[in-house]
Amino acid sequence: MSNARKQKRERGQAVVEFALVLPILAMLILGIVQFGIVFHDYVALTDAVRAGARQGSVMHDASAATAAVLDSASELKASDVAVDVDSSWDPGSDVTVTATYPYDISLLGVVIKSGRLSAKTTDRVE
Helix, strand or coil: CCHHHHHHHHHHHHHHHHHHHHHHHHHHHHHHHHHHHHHHHHHHHHHHHHHHHHHHHHHCCHHHHHHHHHHHCCCCCHHHCEEEEEECCCCCCEEEEEEEEEEEEEECCEEEEEEEEEEEEEEECC
């Protein structure tokens, strides 16, 4: 067998191997991207809840805390953010702000996992 034919066969083998591995690699990369989006939403939700708890502890008002959560979570779809504020508003008591946001991880249009992200923060009322 000539050297040129041998090189041509080896290049063909590499193309076949690449074609077999490409779908698996693409699914892995898409999964990483989807996970990154969900993690970004979780971090945004956690930061928003922290801002809401701080605003509630200073203003002594549940609506101010809710507005602070929604303002701080500007990267998230506001209509999907569910906020709950709980406190007696007495100085020295706790204000607890909880928020949830839906997520889904889908690959090629198929939902693999879905649910609600949840974040909770407690701050002392001033």
